[in-house]
Amino acid sequence: MRNTFALAMLVAAGSATAQVQVTEVFVGLSGEDGTADWFELTNFGGAAVDTASFWYDDDSNDFLEAGQLPSFILGPGESAVFLTDAGAADDVTYANSTDEFLAIWGSVANVGVVEEGGNLGQGGDAINIFDAAMNPVTSFAIPASLSGFFATVENVGSVRNSVLGENGAYASAEFFNDNIGTGPDFMESIVGSPGVVPAPASVALLVLGGLGAATRRR
Numbered sequence: 163m164r165n166t167f168a169l170a171m172l173v174a175a176g177s178a179t180a181q182v183q184v185t186e187v188f189v190g191l192s193g194e195d196g197t198a199d200w201f202e203l204t205n206f207g208g209a210a211v212d213t214a215s216f217w218y219d220d221d222s223n224d225f226l227e228a229g230q231l232p233s234f235i236l237g238p239g240e241s242a243v244f245l246t247d248a249g250a251a252d253d254v255t256y257a258n259s260t261d262e263f264l265a266i267w268g269s270v271a272n273v274g275v276v277e278e279g280g281n282l283g284q285g286g287d288a289i290n291i292f293d294a295a296m297n298p299v300t301s302f303a304i305p306a307s308l309s310g311f312f313a314t315v316e317n318v319g320s321v322r323n324s325v326l327g328e329n330g331a332y333a334s335a336e337f338f339n340d341n342i343g344t345g346p347d348f349m350e351s352i353v354g355s356p357g358v359v360p361a362p363a364s365v366a367l368l369v370l371g372g373l374g375a376a377t378r379r380r
Contacts, residue, residue, distance in 0.1 A: 181207035184289045184302035185241065186356060187315045189282040193341030196266055196334065198247040198259040199282040201289050202356055205236040213242055216299060220280035221288035225296040229278025242272035243356050246281050266334045270357035284309040314354035330358030
């Protein structure tokens with residue numbers, strides 16, 4: 163029975179009309195970054211989707227430069243985090259960017275690496291997601307005014323920096339940062355909510371926004 167169920171999920175994942183949204187982004191810090199740049203993709207549709215059916219590029223918005231996302235089967239309301247570099251920001255302490263991310267943010271499900279498509283800049287950038295037929299699926303422009311520093315950029319109902327205690331946002335573990343770190347050891351932390359499913363009201367707003375965009379395209 164388990165095999166039959168898994169096969170059914172994969173069929174649904176491959177055939178479902180994707181309603182994915184970029185819900186959170188981290189574009190790095192001034193000085194040592196803590197983690198590689200990353201973005202979070204959330205499934206707001208009614209069926210499972212396989213993230214391997216999507217490709218990512220930054221603000222160049224060019225499928226030919228895009229990188230295929232690693233495979234995670236996301237059920238409705240589930241998220242995955244994608245790091246844009248396999249190398250750790252602190253490559254002395256950590257073997258790779260995934261180990262570093264989990265050490266700093268704690269237990270987060272569905273963390274992978276997409277090494278093509280470009281890193282994210284603090285002067286403003288974008289996440290562009292395509293399907294295998296090169297069709298745009300979703301995009302998110304990152305305002306320069308919200309980039310980096312002490313918080314991630316949320317796209318849950320409204321675009322803003324994450325606020326401690328809101329939408330599941332919490333402070334990461336501290337890490338060394340020689341530019342903006344505080345105290346005698348130059349330690350810093352980031353506020354964000356990677357892997358946290360947005361509140362139902364915010365989900366409804368995003369789904370309605372996505373359906374409206376789809377209607378306009380037709």
